[in-house]
Amino acid sequence: MSAVGAAPGTAGGMLTEIDHVAIAVNDLEAAIAYYAETFGATVVHRERVESDGVEEALVAVADSYVQLLTPTRDDSPVARFLASRGEGLHHVGYRVADCAAALQSVKDHGGRVIDQAPRPGSRGTTVAFVHPKAAFGTLIELVQE
Numbered sequence: 001m002s003a004v005g006a007a008p009g010t011a012g013g014m015l016t017e018i019d020h021v022a023i024a025v026n027d028l029e030a031a032i033a034y035y036a037e038t039f040g041a042t043v044v045h046r047e048r049v050e051s052d053g054v055e056e057a058l059v060a061v062a063d064s065y066v067q068l069l070t071p072t073r074d075d076s077p078v079a080r081f082l083a084s085r086g087e088g089l090h091h092v093g094y095r096v097a098d099c100a101a102a103l104q105s106v107k108d109h110g111g112r113v114i115d116q117a118p119r120p121g122s123r124g125t126t127v128a129f130v131h132p133k134a135a136f137g138t139l140i141e142l143v144q145e
């Protein structure tokens with residue numbers, strides 16, 4: 001661990017945990033089978049989010065998840081991602097205590113946001129997405145449980 005900086009548990013500031021790492025896949029069942037057969041990692045939650053045009057499967061990894069994502073329609077953002085970039089890392093979800101406050105901090109620091117205000121996510125969470133162009137090329141999701 002670092003010899004300088006904040007104490008463990010507070011060093012992430014507003015970011016309290018990695019909530020999930022999201023991977024866009026063409027075949028959700030094949031991806032679920034891969035994690036189960038290769039690593040013995042099991043799905044703890046599945047959900048279709050019609051407003052986002054995705055179906056997700058959450059594979060538990062300690063207190064975090066791998067979120068396997070596949071599109072449910074051809075015009076969804078994840079479908080466009082797969083068409084242009086292929087399968088792979090789609091976004092990182094950071095757990096925060098206060099999604100609105102974290103989103104405001106992004107705006108205050110000149111960041112570009114996708115969601116102007118927090119909105120409902122899967123699992124009953126409250127979420128907001130930060131634009132990858134202003135976040136070093138990685139789409140960020142702020143997740144409040």
Ligand code: CO
Pocket residue numbers: 020022067091093141
């Ligand atoms: Co996510």
